[in-house]
Amino acid sequence: METRVNLNYTSYLPESPVSELTFNTPNSATLNQKKGYLYASSPDKLTPIIMTSSDNSVALVKLEESYWYVEYVGTGTVTITASQGTGSVSRTVNISKEELNSGRIFNVGSGSGDVNIDESMNLIAGDTVIIAPGTYNFVNVSNIKIADGALPVNIISNGLVEVSGDFNSYSFRNLRNVIIDGGRTEGIKYGFLVRDNIYQAIYLEDINHITIKNLELKNIYDAGWNWQNIKDIIYDGSEESYQKGNKFINIKADNAGYFNAGGSLDANNEQPIVGLVEGLLFENWDIENSSAGTMINIGCGQNITFNNIHCNHINTINNNHNSVLFCSGTADVINCSVKNFQGNLIRLWTWTLIDGNIKGRITPKKCLFYGNTAISSRKYSFFETQHFDRYIIEGLASFADIDIFNNTGANLNLNIPTVFTGTLLDNYDLGGGTVRCFNNLIINPVNPDSNNIYFSYNSIAEGGSENQKGEIQEFNNRVYYNLEESKINPASLAIEDGAEALRGAIDNTSAKKYTSDYYGNVNRGYIGAIQGKALSIGSVNIPTMPDISEWFDSYDGSSANNFQVNAKRSRSEIGIKNYDIKRNGTIEISVGGNCRDGKADPDSDSGFNVGEVIQWQFRARDFQNQLSDWSERFVHVMPGATYSSVPLTLTKTSGGTLINNDNVYEAAIETVFCSTGISISYNESLRLVFDNVLALDSNFPYVGWAETNQITSIDQIRAGARSGAQNLNDVILVKDGYESKTGYFKEEDRYLSLRIHYDGYTWLQASSDEVDWYKVSSQLDKTSQIIDGVNLNIKFLVIVIPLGCKLSNPRLITYPTIQSGLIS
Structure with a gap:
């Protein structure tokens, strides 16, 4: 492989200063x-x-x-x-509004049930079908084929058309020259919505020259889009052997699965090209809060365009090598952005169809990546390009070229310890093609001592002449080793005033296509993706609170490996810099906007034990270092136990008046004896955990177990604990009505945990910081063991609340079987 460097580039004069706003x-x-x-x-x-x-x-x-x-x-x-x-x-x-066609108008839908728009309606060119607002089980559009060049059939929403619930979906099959548009209603940008589905959301099949616009997917836990039976279409050069001209515009995906068109090219197969799609346009997409891996997957594509695809919080719980976009074939990537992510922005596995049939192409295509930004990745580089021997078929398929220019990447591959270098391009075998990289800007590289800051040389391509397998040309790029030095707005990667060093972008045929950036600023000869200058914005609101939404773990029976927590994105007008993570009371500050658990490396043991309980909270930090509030508490029990976040309900069995104020219990008139309704049966154990709200002149509750759930006396508590009588911060253990001192409650000890096993073992733990409070090992401390003999009786969990005591949010952790290492 040969790398050519050209430091000669055209200089640009500064713009004339403006005289007024x-x-x-x-x-x-x-x-x-x-x-x-x-x-x-x-x-x-x-x-x-x-x-x-x-x-x-x-x-x-x-x-x-x-x-x-x-x-x-x-x-x-x-x-x-x-x-x-x-x-x-x-x-x-x-x-x-966009004007309706001048043809006929049909109104369909009753607001519920199913909607079917198909050949039975005898639709012709220029017709419009309007779907009534409502929540439906299925919306099916099928068997409508209008001649190319004629007025399309328009299918629009009149308000919000929802498809909601498991296994319910939209279906678009056997269509040609049809527009499906959810943006015709004032105040509703996404008039078509599919949400809350554990399976697939949208089915596509046999579609050509259709446009789907203004549609939203939310909480889809399998594939968002499934292009069905695409692999059954065998390419032979005819019009019928591939699908083409489809557009997917103004799409929003929140916590949703991926778009999948899964064809392939392989010279070793009897049918080398299957599932070919051509001329697809993906434009104006907002994708967030998904760990589905590749969000748009094109397995066999030519002339694919990704334009204004913007992604945030992608693959926060993934560790496999993936990408946000994938295409095997040829694609252009224009003005796209990705942040707080794992993977490459795109993996383009290059080959060009050269049989002269699709648009008559007989020479390799040049793909263009420009105007893109990537900031705060956990793993991998900005782009990946790769070619395989199976992609070369004489007279049918050849290599492709790529120009990569006017892109900006910052804070790439910040996983600690570093697993891979974070560069502009992960480049592999080019198959004879040429990759040119110029006018790109890399900030805060993870490989500052590399011989080449822009590439990782994972390539077998030879260099030296045009006849060999591939060539990389690198010229007129810039690197800055920190954000401050670059004079880049860290939130948007926009050029700030005074960044004159970023002028001087090279001018060539490809660069002329870059007329304006995503923000509409005209190209003025800057290096990097965003040509405009950052506005002076003054103070802004603090970031919104992140939402802890899901978790993932795997374990081998003795430890919990790769335990990770995902938080949905926070928002700030100036962008999120990173997330602080509070784990069991300890604050860890991550870098690069990662929403992970703060442990060192995703491939190492998390250090948590089976059955251990971990508490998580997140807060967001913006680029002015303003902090959001902490998120809601998320508690997870490692495999081997179950945590119930729903507070127990206490029921008075005798005594005074029991007061429940939003799950904070206290007694009035006199001591109250309470039942939890929980019993511990054979081969079970549990822990009662609660937040204690009290002062030193108050009393701790009596907590423990009895042989009945209807207690009227302290003497009925077989094993439990309370605070001291003479010295209120003494820990007094109760055993069969007798009391003994075992330790001290500190003034700050607000959290109490009582562990009880059916076989008779009972432990107590108090904590000030919710750390020891959660540790399994603390529950095995012999100094806090109350009963050490076997007592094979059913145990009822009971609580006694004295006057002056408040017991807050009692919750349960249950261990359904005896766990090795938990009982000593």
């Missing part, structure tokens, strides 16, 4: 089109610029990731204003 919007817009970014210029670089809308129900204006944006959510005329200090500039925008 200016900004631009379009004069007109269409309802629910893609998010548009507002950018302003001013000679005052210190005073924040504030954008507002005269009517947020028509044009919603917000600050996100250091940029002001507008979404057109209603029809009418609206005024958008940029203000700086006492000055302001306003623009007027007219927003309209």
